[in-house]
Amino acid sequence: MNKKDDTIKLEYDIIQNDFVRAGEASSNVKKILKQLGIDSKIIRRVAIVTYEAEMNIVIHSYGGKLLVEISSKKIEITAKDNGPGIEDIEKAMQEGFSTASNEIRELGFGAGMGLPNMKKCSDVLKIDSEKGKGTTVYMEIFMKSNQN
Amino acid sequence: MTLNDIKGILNAQVLTGEQFLDRKVSSAFGSDLMSDVLAFVDNSSVLLTGLTNPQVIRTAEMIDLFAIIFVRGKRPSDEIIKMGQRNNITILMTDYTLYTSCGKLYENGLKGIEFEKGVMT
Ligand SMILES: Nc1ncnc2c1ncn2[C@@H]1O[C@H](COP(=O)(O)OP(=O)(O)OP(=O)(O)O)[C@@H](O)[C@H]1O
Ligand SMILES: [Mg+2]
Numbered sequence: 001m002n003k004k005d006d007t008i009k010l011e012y013d014i015i016q017n018d019f020v021r022a023g024e025a026s027s028n029v030k031k032i033l034k035q036l037g038i039d040s041k042i043i044r045r046v047a048i049v050t051y052e053a054e055m056n057i058v059i060h061s062y063g064g065k066l067l068v069e070i071s072s073k074k075i076e077i078t079a080k081d082n083g084p085g086i087e088d089i090e091k092a093m094q095e096g097f098s099t100a101s102n103e104i105r106e107l108g109f110g111a112g113m114g115l116p117n118m119k120k121c122s123d124v125l126k127i128d129s130e131k132g133k134g135t136t137v138y139m140e141i142f143m144k145s146n147q148n
Numbered sequence: 149m150t151l152n153d154i155k156g157i158l159n160a161q162v163l164t165g166e167q168f169l170d171r172k173v174s175s176a177f178g179s180d181l182m183s184d185v186l187a188f189v190d191n192s193s194v195l196l197t198g199l200t201n202p203q204v205i206r207t208a209e210m211i212d213l214f215a216i217i218f219v220r221g222k223r224p225s226d227e228i229i230k231m232g233q234r235n236n237i238t239i240l241m242t243d244y245t246l247y248t249s250c251g252k253l254y255e256n257g258l259k260g261i262e263f264e265k266g267v268m269t
Pocket of ligand 1: 052056057059060061081083084085086092093097098099100108109110111112113114115116135183184
């Protein structure tokens with residue numbers, strides 16, 4: 001944990017196909033948000049988006065990083081991986097669209113609901129992806145319900 | 149309905165979290181799709197599932213579920229039970245199938261979650 005200018009920065013390595021540790025990063029983020037006394041509705045939204053993003057890196061990518069920045073105004077979540085990239089982002093955003101294999105489906109993933117869930121739970125969502133290079137999913141969740 | 153009532157209705161075994169059996173459950177959700185669980189289930193609902201991998205516990209942890217019912221007599225590994233224990237989650241196991249388990253709970257007055265299309269709670 002890195003504390004500077006009241007911003008807390010968290011960084012986790014996410015490993016491809018590591019289903020034993022998958023979810024640990026999100027679990028850790030959630031614990032820290034709880035310790036910080038963040039509003040439980042915000043924690044729920046952050047937990048959902050970090051977990052979906054983490055699982056997408058585990059399932060669909062060669063591996064990457066989950067970065068979380070917590071400030072008094074918002075929580076920024078960046079999920080960045082090393083490929084293979086998303087061919088058609090618009091299609092990937094549709095509810096029910098999934099390229100997950102049968103093995104992955106047997107684990108309970110591949111409903112094609114991860115990206116739609118991230119969109120619903122975040123205030124800002126930006127996806128940058130290039131076939132062959134990698135994907136960066138950037139999200140912001142505002143602290144507003146904490147402030148009023 | 150309490151977890152203890154559910155234990156009776158489903159003739160279930162308690163694998164961990166015996167001390168929380170008086171917790172009240174407002175509704176139930178049966179699914180093997182983790183993203184659907186994340187999208188629709190609130191923290192006073194109980195999850196019934198046929199999956200027994202660590203991701204079920206992780207998913208429950210993310211949205212603060214306090215109870216999971218494993219159906220069809222599928223016993224999760226000790227490691228999964230321990231994960232549940234660490235998160236204060238009560239884990240029940242019943243021999244009934246998912247459909248029958250849900251039917252029995254519904255029959256006894258436990259309703260499904262309220263779901264509005266496109267609306268997150
Ligand atoms: N980081 C990524 N790298 C490459 N492809 C991705 C990545 N994230 C998502 N995708 C593609 O977008 C599709 C939709 O993703 P989404 O998370 O919505 O559903 P899913 O992961 O397939 O299923 P679910 O999230 O419901 O378990 C995936 O099936 C995959 O083809
Ligand atoms: Mg996904």
